[in-house]
Amino acid sequence: MEFIRNHGRKGIAARRLVSVAAVAATVALLATGCASGSSSTSTGTDGAAAGDLSITFIPKQLNNPYTDVVLGGGKKGATEAGFGATQVVGPLEASASSQVSFINAETQAGTKVIVIAANDPDAVGPALTEARAGGAKIVAFDSDTNPKYRDVFISQVVAKDVALIQTKLISDQIGGSGEIAILSATANATNQNGWIKFMEEELASNPAYKDIKLVAKVYGDDDDTKSFQEAQGLLQAHPNLKGIISPTTVGIAATARYLSTSEYKGKVALTGLGLPNEMRPFVKDGTVTAFALWDPAQLGYVAAFAGKALVDGTITGKEGDKFTAGALGEKTVGADGLVVVGPPTTFTKDNIDEYDF
Amino acid sequence: MTIAPTVPPGQSERTDGARSGRLGALLRLRELPVTLALIALVVITTIANPLFLSPQGMKDLLLNATIVMILAVGQALVIITRNVDLSVGSILGLVAFGTGTLFANVPGIPIVVVFVVGMLLGAFLGAINGILVTVAKVPALVITLGTLYIYRGINNSWAGGTQYFAGDRPEAFGSLSVDTVFGFPLITLIAVVVIAIVAIYLNGVRAGRDLYAIGSDPDAALLFGIPVSRRVLLAFLFNGVLAGLAGVLYASRFNSVGATTGTGLELSVVAAAVVGGVAISGGSGSVVGAAIGALLLTTITSALTAVRVDKFWQQAIVGMLILSAVIIDRIASVRTARKLRISEARDV
Numbered sequence: 001m002e003f004i005r006n007h008g009r010k011g012i013a014a015r016r017l018v019s020v021a022a023v024a025a026t027v028a029l030l031a032t033g034c035a036s037g038s039s040s041t042s043t044g045t046d047g048a049a050a051g052d053l054s055i056t057f058i059p060k061q062l063n064n065p066y067t068d069v070v071l072g073g074g075k076k077g078a079t080e081a082g083f084g085a086t087q088v089v090g091p092l093e094a095s096a097s098s099q100v101s102f103i104n105a106e107t108q109a110g111t112k113v114i115v116i117a118a119n120d121p122d123a124v125g126p127a128l129t130e131a132r133a134g135g136a137k138i139v140a141f142d143s144d145t146n147p148k149y150r151d152v153f154i155s156q157v158v159a160k161d162v163a164l165i166q167t168k169l170i171s172d173q174i175g176g177s178g179e180i181a182i183l184s185a186t187a188n189a190t191n192q193n194g195w196i197k198f199m200e201e202e203l204a205s206n207p208a209y210k211d212i213k214l215v216a217k218v219y220g221d222d223d224d225t226k227s228f229q230e231a232q233g234l235l236q237a238h239p240n241l242k243g244i245i246s247p248t249t250v251g252i253a254a255t256a257r258y259l260s261t262s263e264y265k266g267k268v269a270l271t272g273l274g275l276p277n278e279m280r281p282f283v284k285d286g287t288v289t290a291f292a293l294w295d296p297a298q299l300g301y302v303a304a305f306a307g308k309a310l311v312d313g314t315i316t317g318k319e320g321d322k323f324t325a326g327a328l329g330e331k332t333v334g335a336d337g338l339v340v341v342g343p344p345t346t347f348t349k350d351n352i353d354e355y356d357f
Numbered sequence: 358m359t360i361a362p363t364v365p366p367g368q369s370e371r372t373d374g375a376r377s378g379r380l381g382a383l384l385r386l387r388e389l390p391v392t393l394a395l396i397a398l399v400v401i402t403t404i405a406n407p408l409f410l411s412p413q414g415m416k417d418l419l420l421n422a423t424i425v426m427i428l429a430v431g432q433a434l435v436i437i438t439r440n441v442d443l444s445v446g447s448i449l450g451l452v453a454f455g456t457g458t459l460f461a462n463v464p465g466i467p468i469v470v471v472f473v474v475g476m477l478l479g480a481f482l483g484a485i486n487g488i489l490v491t492v493a494k495v496p497a498l499v500i501t502l503g504t505l506y507i508y509r510g511i512n513n514s515w516a517g518g519t520q521y522f523a524g525d526r527p528e529a530f531g532s533l534s535v536d537t538v539f540g541f542p543l544i545t546l547i548a549v550v551v552i553a554i555v556a557i558y559l560n561g562v563r564a565g566r567d568l569y570a571i572g573s574d575p576d577a578a579l580l581f582g583i584p585v586s587r588r589v590l591l592a593f594l595f596n597g598v599l600a601g602l603a604g605v606l607y608a609s610r611f612n613s614v615g616a617t618t619g620t621g622l623e624l625s626v627v628a629a630a631v632v633g634g635v636a637i638s639g640g641s642g643s644v645v646g647a648a649i650g651a652l653l654l655t656t657i658t659s660a661l662t663a664v665r666v667d668k669f670w671q672q673a674i675v676g677m678l679i680l681s682a683v684i685i686d687r688i689a690s691v692r693t694a695r696k697l698r699i700s701e702a703r704d705v
Contacts (some may be wrong), residue, residue, distance in 0.1 A: 228612075236662065
C-alpha cells in the first residue's frame with residue numbers, strides 16, 4: 001500500500017514536470033510564430049524629410065498583397081506630383097483603433113498630406129480632426145472615413161460600371177444568347193448585391209441582352225471550397241448553362257479551378273472580378289478569356305495627386321473641383337468630396353502579364 | 358469497400374443462440390443506417406437529375422468527399438478513445454500553406470518529398486495535441502480548442518497576406534486530383550488505401566483493439582494493463598498524419614492556400630464521424646463508417662444543388678442527420694444493455 005502511494009506521488013511529480021515542459025514548449029512555439037510577423041511596423045522611407053512637402057500613406061494594414069499594389073501606385077504618384085518625402089506607416093492588423101497612434105505621430109511630425117484607408121469610418125475621426133487643425137490635408141482612399149473627417153475620398157469605381165462591364169463581358173463570350181448564372185459571395189454582401197441588382201436591371205432592359213436568361217444565383221460565401229462545390233452544382237442543375245458571372249475574386253478563382261479540371265473547360269464561359277495573379281493560369285490555359293477589376297495602383301496614384309492639389313489650393317474638396325492626376329488626366333470631385341478613379345480594367349491573355357497583384 | 362464488423366470487445370460472445378445468423382449480424386452493423394441513407398440519397402437524386410451520376414458527376418462527388426473522408430477517419434481514431442481533436446482544420450491549413458510554400462520556394466522538389474514533409478508536420482502537430490492531452494489530463498475538447506487557435510495563429514503570422522495559387526504548383530501535382538483510374542480520381546484511391554490500412558489496424562492489430570477498450574472504459578483499460586497514455590498519444594499522432602495528408606491533397610485539389618485555409622473544417626469532420634456511427638462517447642464505431650459519413654455529408658451538399666433545393670436548407674438537413682445518428686446510437690445501446698441484462702440473468 002505504502003509502495004503504491006509513493007509510486008503514485010512520484011508519478012504525479014514527474015507528470016507535473018512534463019506538463020510544465022509541454023506548456024513551455026507551446027509558449028515557445030507561439031512566441032516564435034508571432035515574432036516572424038511582428039518585426040516591422042513601418043516600412044519604406046523614400047528620401048528623408050529633406051523636401052518640405054511630405055505625404056504619408058496609412059493603409060488598412062501592411063503586408064497585404066492588394067495594399068502593396070495600391071501603395072506602389074501611391075509612391076509613383078507622389079514622386080510625379082512633386083512630394084519631397086513619401087512615407088508608408090500602418091498597423092499589421094486591420095482593427096478599428098490601430099491606425100490612431102500612427103495618425104497622431106504624423107500630426108506631430110507636421111506631415112502635409114495624410115492618405116488613409118480607414119479601418120473604421122469613425123474611430124480615426126478625432127485623430128484626423130487634430131491633424132487637420134495642425135494644417136494637414138486628409139485624403140481617404142480605398143475605404144472611406146466619415147466624410148466630415150477628410151477632404152476628399154478616392155473611390156475605385158462606380159458601382160454601376162462594375163456591373164455593366166461584367167454583363168458585357170459575358171454577353172460577348174456566349175455570343176449574346178443562352179442561360180447564365182451568378183456565383184456570388186455571401187447572400188448579404190452589400191457590394192455584390194448592389195452589382196447583381198444593376199446586372200439584373202441591365203439584362204432586363206437592354207435589348208442587346210434579350211436572349212440572355214439568368215437562371216440561378218448561388219452563394220459561395222467567399223470560401224474556396226464552398227464556391228467550388230457551388231460551381232459544380234450549377235453545371236449539374238443547369239445542363240444548358242453557357243456562362244457564369246462571379247463578381248468576387250474568391251468565387252471566380254474557385255470556379256475557374258473547377259472548370260479547368262472538368263469536361264466543361266472551354267465550353268462554359270466564365271467572367272467576373274478577379275485578381276490577375278490568381279487568374280493568370282486560367283487565362284493562359286483558355287478556361288477564362290476575359291475578366292475585370294479596377295487597377296489598384298491607380299487608386300494610390302490619384303490619391304497622391306489629389307493630396308498635392310489640396311496643398312496647392314487647386315481644389316478644396318467641394319463638388320465640381322477639377323485637378324490633373326498625372327498620366328490619368330483630369331479628375332473631377334463629385335458630391336461629398338468623391339473622386340472616382342475610372343472604369344474597371346479588363347484583363348485578357350494579351351495584357352494580364354503587365355499586372356502584378 | 359470493406360465493411361468491418363465493429364462489435365466492441367467484450368460483447369462478441371453474446372452472438373450465440375438462434376438469433377445470430379448473417380442477417381442479424383448485418384442488421385447490427387453500425388455502418389448500416391448511414392450506408393442506406395447514402396444509397397437512398399444517390400438513387401433519388403439521380404432519378405430527379407440524371408446528370409448526377411454522369412462520369413463527371415461521379416468524379417466530382419468522390420473528389421469533394423476525399424479530403425473530409427481522410428480527416429473523418431483520423432477523427433474516428435481519436436473519438437474511439439473517448440477524445441476529440443478540434444484542431445484538424447488548423448493543422449490542415451498549416452500543412453496546405455506549407456505545401457504551397459515548398460513548391461514556390463524549392464523549384465523542382467519531388468512530389469513524394471512534399472507528401473512526406475506534410476505528413477511529418479501533421480504528425481508533429483498531432484503529437485503536441487497528444488502529449489498535452491495525456492500529460493495534462495485535461496479534456497481533449499479544451500486542449501485541442503487551444504491548439505486550434507494556436508496553430509491558426511501561427512498560420513496567420515506565417516502567411517500574412519501571402520497566398521499560393523494552383524499556378525505556382527507543378528502540373529503533375531495538380532493533376533493528382535484531376536486524373537482518374539477506371540473513373541476513380543487518384544486522390545480518392547489514395548484515401549481508400551489509407552482507410553483500408555487504418556481499418557485493418559483497428560480490427561486486426563492488438564494496439565488498434567486497445568483503442569476501443571480505452572474508449573469504453575479508460576480506468577478498466579488501465580487496470581487491464583493497456584498503456585493508455587501511449588495509445589491515446591498515438592491516436593492523436595496518427596490523426597495528425599492524416600490531417601497532414603489531407604492538407605497536401607487540399608493544395609493539390611483547390612486553387613489557393615493561405616492564412617484561412619481549412620477554417621471551420623473541424624466541425625464538418627466531427628459531424629461526418631458521428632453520422633457515420635462513431636459514438637462521441639468513445640468505444641464504438643469504425644473508420645469505414647466515418648468515411649461513409651463524410652461521403653454522405655458531402656453528397657448531400659451536391660445533391661441539394663443538383664435538384665435545386667434551396668441552399669439554406671442544407672445545414673438544417675445536416676443537423677437532422679446528426680441528431681438521427683445520435684438517436685439511433687442511443688436506441689441501439691439501450692437494446693444491447695437490455696439484452697446483456699437478460700443473458701446475464703439466464704447465466705446465473
